Amino acid sequence: MKNNEHIDAPQDGAGAAEQSGSSGEPSRGRKDNTHQLGTLGVGKLLLRFSVPAIVGMMVQSLYNVVDRIFIGNGVGALGLAGATVSFPFMLIFMAFGMLIGLGGNALLSISLGEGKRDYAGKVLNNSFVLIVIISAALTVLGLAFLEPLLRFAGASETILPYAGDYMRVILYGVVFNGIGFGMNNFIRGEGNPKMAMATMLIGAVLNIILDPLFIFVFNMGIGGAAWATVISQTIAGLWVLRYFLSKDSLLGLKLSAMRLDRQVILRILALGSAPFAMQIAASALNTILNNQLQQYGGDLAISAMGIIYSVAMLILMPIFGLNQGAQPIIGYNFGARKNKRVVRTAELAIFVATAITTLGWIVTRVFPEQIIQAFSQGNPELVQIGSSAMGLFFVMFPLIGFQIVAGNFFQAIGKPKHAMLLSLSRQVLFLIPLLFILPGFFGLKGVFGASPTADFLSSVVTALFFFLELRRLKRDTSGHPDVAVAAAMPE
Structure with missing residues (x-):
């Protein structure tokens, strides 16, 4: 493979003519808005594409927080621990959604x-087939080996009884979750961020409504929380299917384009490999973390970490939304060889992300006990463990926004090797070893203190790669040769 990690896609269309609708097939009826990605002001574009994603992600994150609050207060600390133990599997489902959704x-x-445009349509349809196949396989395997x-x-x-009741139901909705979560990325990629936001809002709002109904009114316990999730994911998945089967979609789902293409699949997997x-790695990390928490702190320590993760995700979700908004802007302009716009988008996204994580850090430093109390059903021991752990966990939080955006930047410009290295640096290179080393010296505090230590080290590594790449792009003002649509074909 070339040193710059770039190879060209097959020339299956007529260049820009395809984009304007002259690709040999009739228009689906929706105006092609993708040209705005290369012409409108970067700040205005980032606002237009990111705000809907941020709103949707915030509502989803708020659902996760409310979900944990309902479980903590309606089921208790053990129910909260059961949901926390299930989290590694939720991350696996998200991983495959990101592999196909973000890569595609x-x-x-x-x-x-x-x-x-024809090639883009093939990418969309191949991605849909992959998501359905993979999600169905995860459901079967998960139900077969759930307890071990x-x-x-x-x-x-x-x-175990709480976690089993929760995950058994969640597994029934994996296919629709995959469609709703994975395919929603393509709605945004078609230049329709408001519709993508609507998908997230529908699922999250419905979930927030059903949670208290199933837990408190119908007395369904932790299984009720799981059913609320599955029903909302199914509705969101059907909403996404409706979009791609209608004339609202620029490309649309078509049986003729669903035949799996090996080259397309390899390129999707390559670009999605980093997230x-x-x-x-996050799933493996959470498995290790849960076992270390169990060893050094017991069930309540796991419950406390479940609360802290919910709060952390509430803060980080706007950054994930920012990334979703920035990705098509960066990718389009990189493909169009407009490096100045690529650099400007990345710099602006990092500034906003850092402001968000800094604000989150301030809130968690000022109100740790009040935050934990909202989840704890008045359990004083859980409040004590959780508030102390929160102080440690968020020490380096202002750095995380930069680390997340910079890692996504390399994925957006078609450099999956760089993106994967930076994405894995925090979790695999630093955090997992620290989870084994620090508790031996500091006990439970070492478990909670491993995260901020890894945050600092990974941010240093990310900064080195990112600023070197930015300097190269600024210097190469004429554009770049061999623009990639496929960053990693086998050698």
């Missing part, structure tokens, strides 16, 4: 930037 959307965005998997993830005998690896 990155390829789609770059292809549209190069004017290859939960034990491996750190479930004690007291937590996929990051989520798989």
Whole structure:
């Protein structure tokens, strides 16, 4: 493979002519808005594409927080621990959604930037088929090996019944979750961020409504929380299907384009490999973390970490939304060889992300006990453990925004090797070893203190790669040769 990690896509269309609708097939009826990615002001574009994603992600994150509050207060600390032990498997489902959704959307965005509309349509349809196949396989495997998997993830005998009741139901909705979560990226990639936001809002709002109904009114316990999630995911998935089967979609789902193409699949997997690896690493990390928490702090320590993660995700979700908004802008302009716009988008996204994480750090430093109390059902021991752990966990939080955006930047410009290295640096290179080393010296405090230590080290590594790449792009003002739509074909 070339040193710059770039190879060209097959020339299956007529360049820019395809983008304007002259690709040999009739228009689906919706105006092609992708050209705005290369012409409108970067700040205005980032606002237009990111705000809907941020709103949707915030509502989803708020659902996660409310979900944990309902479980903590309606089921108790053991129910909260059961949901926390199930989290590694939720991350695996997200990992495959990101592998296909983000990888395929990155390829789609770059292809549209190069004017290859037919190729982009093939990417969309191949991605849909992959998501359905993978999600169905995860459901079957998960149901077949549920109990041993939960034990491996750190479930004690007291937590296991709660985790089993929760995950058994969640597995029924994996296919629709995959469609709603994975394919929603392509709605944004087609230049329709408001519709993508609507998908997230529908699922999250419905979930927030159903949670208290099933837990408190119908007395369904932790299983009720799981059913609320599955029903909302199914509705969101059907909403996404409706979009791609209608004339609202620029490309649309078509049986003729669903035949799997080996080259397209390899390119999707290559570009999606970084976020996929990051989520798989996160799943492995959470499994290790749960076991270390069980060893050094017991069930309540796991419950406390579940609360802290919910709060952390509430803060980080706007950054994930910012990334979703920035990705098609960066990818399109990189494909169109407009480096100044690529650099400007990345710099602006990092500034906003850092402001968000700094604000989150301030809130968690000022109100740690009040935050934990909202989840704890008045359990004083859980409040004490959780508030102390929160102080440690968020020490380096202002750095995380930069680290997340910079890692996504390399994925958006078609450099999956760089993106994967930076994505894995925090979790695999630093955090997992620290989870084994620090508790031996500091006990439970070492478990909670491993995260900020890894945040600092990974941010240093990310800064080195990112600023070197930015300097190269600024210097190469004429554009770059061999623009990639496929960053990693086998050698």
